[in-house]
Amino acid sequence: MKLKKSTVNNIIAYGIVIVAFIVCQLSLNAGTMSRSLKGQMIPICVYIVMAVSLNLVVGISGELSLGHAGFMSVGAYSGAIISAWLLEGLHIESAIVRLILSMLSGGVFAGLAGVLIGVPVLRLRGDYLAIVTLAFGEIIRSVMNCLYFSIDSGRLHVSFNNPSLPGKLLVNGPAGAKVVEKLATFPMGFALILFTLFVVLNMINSRSGRAIMATRDNRIAAEAMGINVTKYKMMAFVTAAVLAGMAGALYGLSFSTVDPAKFKFDTSILVLVFVVLGGIGNIWGSIIAATLLTVLPELLRAFSDYRMLVYAIVLILVMLATNNPIIRSLFDRLIRPRRTAANTQRGGASE
Amino acid sequence: MSENTRKKRMLDTKMVPAPSHGIIPERDYYSTPVLEARHLGIEFGGLKAVDDFNLIIGKTEIAGLIGPNGAGKTTVFNLLTKVYQPTMGTIMVNGKDTAGMNTVQANKLGIARTFQNIRLFDNMTVEDNVRIGLHNQVKYGMFTGIFRLPAYWKQEKAQHEKALELLSIFDMQDLAGAQAGSLPYGAQRRLEIVRALATNPSLLLLDEPAAGMNPHETEELMRNIIKIRDQFQIAIMLIEHDMNLVMGICEGICVLNYGRIIAKGTADEIQANPTVIEAYLGKKKEG
Numbered sequence: 167m168k169l170k171k172s173t174v175n176n177i178i179a180y181g182i183v184i185v186a187f188i189v190c191q192l193s194l195n196a197g198t199m200s201r202s203l204k205g206q207m208i209p210i211c212v213y214i215v216m217a218v219s220l221n222l223v224v225g226i227s228g229e230l231s232l233g234h235a236g237f238m239s240v241g242a243y244s245g246a247i248i249s250a251w252l253l254e255g256l257h258i259e260s261a262i263v264r265l266i267l268s269m270l271s272g273g274v275f276a277g278l279a280g281v282l283i284g285v286p287v288l289r290l291r292g293d294y295l296a297i298v299t300l301a302f303g304e305i306i307r308s309v310m311n312c313l314y315f316s317i318d319s320g321r322l323h324v325s326f327n328n329p330s331l332p333g334k335l336l337v338n339g340p341a342g343a344k345v346v347e348k349l350a351t352f353p354m355g356f357a358l359i360l361f362t363l364f365v366v367l368n369m370i371n372s373r374s375g376r377a378i379m380a381t382r383d384n385r386i387a388a389e390a391m392g393i394n395v396t397k398y399k400m401m402a403f404v405t406a407a408v409l410a411g412m413a414g415a416l417y418g419l420s421f422s423t424v425d426p427a428k429f430k431f432d433t434s435i436l437v438l439v440f441v442v443l444g445g446i447g448n449i450w451g452s453i454i455a456a457t458l459l460t461v462l463p464e465l466l467r468a469f470s471d472y473r474m475l476v477y478a479i480v481l482i483l484v485m486l487a488t489n490n491p492i493i494r495s496l497f498d499r500l501i502r503p504r505r506t507a508a509n510t511q512r513g514g515a516s517e
Numbered sequence: 518m519s520e521n522t523r524k525k526r527m528l529d530t531k532m533v534p535a536p537s538h539g540i541i542p543e544r545d546y547y548s549t550p551v552l553e554a555r556h557l558g559i560e561f562g563g564l565k566a567v568d569d570f571n572l573i574i575g576k577t578e579i580a581g582l583i584g585p586n587g588a589g590k591t592t593v594f595n596l597l598t599k600v601y602q603p604t605m606g607t608i609m610v611n612g613k614d615t616a617g618m619n620t621v622q623a624n625k626l627g628i629a630r631t632f633q634n635i636r637l638f639d640n641m642t643v644e645d646n647v648r649i650g651l652h653n654q655v656k657y658g659m660f661t662g663i664f665r666l667p668a669y670w671k672q673e674k675a676q677h678e679k680a681l682e683l684l685s686i687f688d689m690q691d692l693a694g695a696q697a698g699s700l701p702y703g704a705q706r707r708l709e710i711v712r713a714l715a716t717n718p719s720l721l722l723l724d725e726p727a728a729g730m731n732p733h734e735t736e737e738l739m740r741n742i743i744k745i746r747d748q749f750q751i752a753i754m755l756i757e758h759d760m761n762l763v764m765g766i767c768e769g770i771c772v773l774n775y776g777r778i779i780a781k782g783t784a785d786e787i788q789a790n791p792t793v794i795e796a797y798l799g800k801k802k803e804g
Contacts, residue, residue, distance in 0.1 A: 364663075368662060369662060372657075372659070372661075372669065373648075373652065373655050373662055373672075374658075374659045376641070379638065379640070380638050380641070380649045386600070386632075386636060387638065388638075388649070389600075389619075390598060390600075390620055390624060390630055390636075391629075391649050391650050391652060391712065392621050393621065393649065393652055394621050401659060447640075
């Protein structure tokens with residue numbers, strides 16, 4: 167059977183990710199990796215997943231979401247709470263089972279948050295989603311500043327603005343959530359990347375994914391073809407929220423505490439920068455940008471204070487470069503060597 | 518819909534007898550008309566863009582909608598496809614009232630359209646554009662799609678074959694992998710027709726299908742429109758300024774001016790109609 171071009175591309179893609187993982191794992195084992203880079207391995211995985219999932223919203227469904235860190239924080243908090251409850255309430259000893267269950271619950275809760283926001287907003291057109299998701303990110307952070315959770319002999323207690331709860335405090339308002347045990351591991355981060363790629367790439371090449379892209383390209387035509395625009399925008403938005411929640415849970419469980427300040431507006435913008443830099447709608451670009459920009463500040467530790475400045479400069483330079491016709495045509499030639507006859511014809515006609 | 522307009526609409530349909538047609542081809546006399554518009558109208562802030570529009574289209578009729586610029590032809594299409602909700606009158610598709618439906622539901626009921634200013638999914642391939650048209654005929658869900666269950670492979674394959682079959686109507690199967698936005702203008706128009714056809718309509722609305730085509734391409738398009746009608750046994754309604762095309766293939770023609778129907782009939786009747794000539798060319802000077 168002749169494989170489809172997209173299938174071949176996907177197989178190559180998974181191959182590259184697996185090779186990258188093996189290389190990282192080998193150098194981790196051999197001890198050749200620097201300490202600071204070692205600490206970056208899980209955040210890199212998390213940010214790759216964040217960028218790819220945001221790309222599903224921004225690039226594939228064409229809606230601007232500015233609150234992706236909000237979903238990440240929902241995932242991180244529920245991951246931290248659920249992992250503690252799994253240990254003390256259900257007495258599950260196996261770390262890997264607890265990690266997987268925490269990540270799944272992080273995804274579920276973030277997905278619920280996504281449904282809650284998506285239902286009213288995705289019916290509207292234009293910039294509303296950007297504004298509401300921006301607000302969501304800030305609201306969820308403010309809520310977490312006042313949120314208290316405790317666990318007392320396997321039972322969870324929750325209160326708002328009232329730290330006097332029975333038992334051991336798990337979430338302590340502005341001080342953040344205390345992680346009972348750092349469960350996150352690099353192989354699990356890698357597994358999450360593979361899972362994300364699997365979901366996103368398979369989705370793009372399915373009936374649902376095509377419908378999502380159709381609503382992006384031309385809403386009116388999509389409706390005239392019998393596609394329920396709201397449903398498919400929702401599908402992309404909630405899927406992205408679930409993936410961000412899972413990444414958030416992993417992220418949260420890699421620290422001893424997660425405080426709300428980790429999920430500020432900056433984080434949402436940072437993820438958006440990965441997506442824009444990597445190319446809107448380009449999954450591979452997102453992965454590369456997320457990796458490089460997470461590692462870069464570590465490598466330039468001396469300039470760490472100027473990190474945001476470097477981002478800005480890099481962003482501007484990349485924008486200039488990708489809009490430069492010469493560089494563009496060079497890229498085109500490198501990336502798409504086999505252009506169709508019709509493509510060339512159009513290129514000739516428009517110039 | 519407000520209570521008032523609802524009442525008005527009911528009154529409109531009940532009290533007034535069915536509009537005269539007389540242009541339905543004989544072979545369609547005994548089947549339910551694919552479209553029946555009665556006293557259809559829409560107001561934009563007091564301006565009656567379309568008013569008292571009555572039309573019946575037979576099951577396999579090719580109908581034409583013509584009129585000077587700004588006569589409201591595309592507005593009629595937008596009403597029929599529920600892009601606009603009519604403020605007056607009813608639209609029956611295959612005998613079903615479409616009141617309160619949206620564009621998606623109207624499409625599922627059997628109305629498909631193309632657009633005057635081409636609206637393709639530019640960043641997708643030609644084949645994927647057709648597959649979007651096939652969207653509601655493929656039934657697997659998101660979960661099956663992501664986890665690639667057997668139903669996915671089976672239906673994707675069937676969809677692929679169906680898409681190529683539809684593209685072959687216009688001899689476009691070789692372009693299946695090309696990006697839709699990069700096609701030449703004429704091919705884009707043809708692709709729009711294929712895409713609309715893929716939704717399995719009973720009424721195909723073509724908004725200026727021959728715009729920007731040369732006489733040779735137009736002639737081929739005429740042949741293809743008839744071929745589509747014969748092959749799929751559907752009704753086709755088209756808006757067109759190319760009179761050769763309209764007079765050549767339309768069995769019934771409806772002339773619109775200032776939002777009102779000024780004439781209905783066969784090509785010969787329309788050509789001889791003084792009101793139509795006046796609408797297009799202006800009044801003859803006396804003396």
